Amino acid sequence: MPQYWYNVNTHKVEQDAQSGWKELIGPYPTREEAEAALAKVHQRNEEWEARDED
Numbered sequence: 001m002p003q004y005w006y007n008v009n010t011h012k013v014e015q016d017a018q019s020g021w022k023e024l025i026g027p028y029p030t031r032e033e034a035e036a037a038l039a040k041v042h043q044r045n046e047e048w049e050a051r052d053e054d
Contacts, residue, residue, distance in 0.1 A: 003027035006037035 005014045005026035013034040017024060025041065028034040 001029075003029070004031050004034035006034045008038070011038075 002015050003017070003026065005017050005019075005024040005028070006012075007014055007019050007023050008025060009019075009023050013031050014024070015031075017027070025037045026034055028037065
């Protein structure tokens with residue numbers, strides 16, 4: 001089963017990690033989840049910052 005990765009430099013999804021690990025977020029089971037990776041990272045960061053403020 002393929003895995004999908006989001007490349008933070010190219011802003012593209014890669015199947016089966018074609019770039020260096022420092023450039024990738026993942027793995028994700030579907031291309032759609034990998035495409036949403038950056039949005040999910042931003043959401044988590046906002047949640048963590050809100051907790052830190054409490």
